[in-house]
Amino acid sequence: xxxxxxxxxxxxxxxxVRRNAAATAERSAFAAPVVPLRQVLPTYPDQPPSPxxxxxxxxxxxxxxxxxxxxxxxxxxxxxxxxxYYGQVQPSNNAGELAGRRYVHEFDTMTGLTRGWHETLDRxxxxxxxxxxxxxxxxxxYQFDDDGRYKRSW
Amino acid sequence: MELDLQAVRRVFEDVLNGCMSRxxxxxxxxxxxxxxxxxxxxxxxxxxxxxxxxxxxxxxxxDATTAPGVYLHTDGDIRKGMTVCIGEVGDDGxxxxxxxxxxxxxxxxxx
Numbered sequence: 191x192x193x194x195x196x197x198x199x200x201x202x203x204x205x206x207v208r209r210n211a212a213a214t215a216e217r218s219a220f221a222a223p224v225v226p227l228r229q230v231l232p233t234y235p236d237q238p239p240s241p242x243x244x245x246x247x248x249x250x251x252x253x254x255x256x257x258x259x260x261x262x263x264x265x266x267x268x269x270x271x272x273x274x275y276y277g278q279v280q281p282s283n284n285a286g287e288l289a290g291r292r293y294v295h296e297f298d299t300m301t302g303l304t305r306g307w308h309e310t311l312d313r314x315x316x317x318x319x320x321x322x323x324x325x326x327x328x329x330x331x332y333q334f335d336d337d338g339r340y341k342r343s344w
Numbered sequence: 345m346e347l348d349l350q351a352v353r354r355v356f357e358d359v360l361n362g363c364m365s366r367x368x369x370x371x372x373x374x375x376x377x378x379x380x381x382x383x384x385x386x387x388x389x390x391x392x393x394x395x396x397x398x399x400x401x402x403x404x405x406x407d408a409t410t411a412p413g414v415y416l417h418t419d420g421d422i423r424k425g426m427t428v429c430i431g432e433v434g435d436d437g438x439x440x441x442x443x444x445x446x447x448x449x450x451x452x453x454x455x
Contacts, residue, residue, distance in 0.1 A: 259380070259397065280402055280425055284418045291408045291416055293401060304381075308405040310416060321408065327371070331409060344412045 241269065248273055248299045260295035260306075271300045279311060287336075289313045312336060345379050348388040349430055352399035356426040359406065360419055366407035373404035398429040 239247070245267035252273055257265055261275035268274060277293040291310045298304070310319035320332045333341045355372055358364035377400065379385050387393035402425045408416040417425070 262398075262401075277401055280405075280417070280421075282416050282418070282421050284421070285410055285416050288410055288416065291405055293405055308408055310408060310410070319408070319410070321405070323374070327374075329407075344409075 244271075245269075252297060252299060256295060256297055260293065263292055271298060273297050273299065287312045288318060289315075291319075345376070345384055346386045346388055347376065347396055347400075349392050349396055349399070352396055352403070352430055353426070355403055356399065356422065356430075359403075360422060360426075366415065369403050370405060370407045373400045373406070376400045377404055395430045399426070402426070402429045 248271070249265060249267045253261070253265070256273070256275050259275075260277055262278045263276035265273055265275045273296070275295045275297070277295075279290040279292045281290040282288055289311050291308055293306060293308055295304060295306045305323070307320055307322040309317045309321070312318050314336070316334075316336055316338065318334055318336070320334075321329055324330075330343055332343045335341050355364065355369050359366055359369045376385065380397075380400075387396050406417065406422065410416050
């Protein structure tokens with residue numbers, strides 16, 4: 191199907207609507223039942239893409255800039271126009287329930303700003319420690335229990 | 345800034361030998377990451393770029409702790425991490441298939 195086919199179909203559809211409207215007007219003179227028009231999902235090219243589609247576009251467009259550097263462990267487009275890139279988990283074999291750490295890099299597609307942090311995961315994949323990378327170089331760790339509740343910091 | 349595998353390996357070894365603290369190694373890697381963001385890091389040889397970067401990203405955060413004064417990683421973890429990221433001694437700059445595999449695993453989707 192070409193774009194012209196699409197336009198032709200749209201024209202035909204709108205013509206049908208006009209015909210139906212005229213017919214309905216004629217019938218209404220005889221108190222015919224009014225049938226509501228079916229809701230049509232937006233398909234017009236001038237309508238904005240869905241948030242999900244936008245996230246897909248963001249991931250595809252910005253991927254080459256960050257994925258190879260920070261996204262070896264995957265990436266995820268968030269609903270707030272940010273994309274998170276996950277580094278590989280660097281395993282730890284002697285830390286009990288903790289499996290290892292990874293670096294996370296977050297890119298805001300609206301502002302162009304980035305931020306990053308280190309996080310330590312347990313063996314079930316929960317984030318148990320977060321260490322933001324601050325501009326002043328001060329390192330502070332925030333610890334959470336396995337339910338995600340904040341425990342302490344140092 | 346020019347960076348080669350030997351420089352990264354030296355930082356790993358200095359940490360393992362106790363000649364460099366993990367905190368300093370982390371800051372060294374952080375500085376590299378910052379410079380990489382501005383696009384002024386060159387990798388020598390260029391084909392070792394992925395391995396070098398994997399090593400830098402291991403060192404970045406190498407001082408992670410599980411409690412005040414308790415490191416997450418043992419020396420054994422770090423030694424293994426060094427091997428996985430940048431390869432064995434003698435691999436430097438050779439660009440063999442095994443190193444290529446390690447680099448691909450570490451860097452993901454490089455085109």
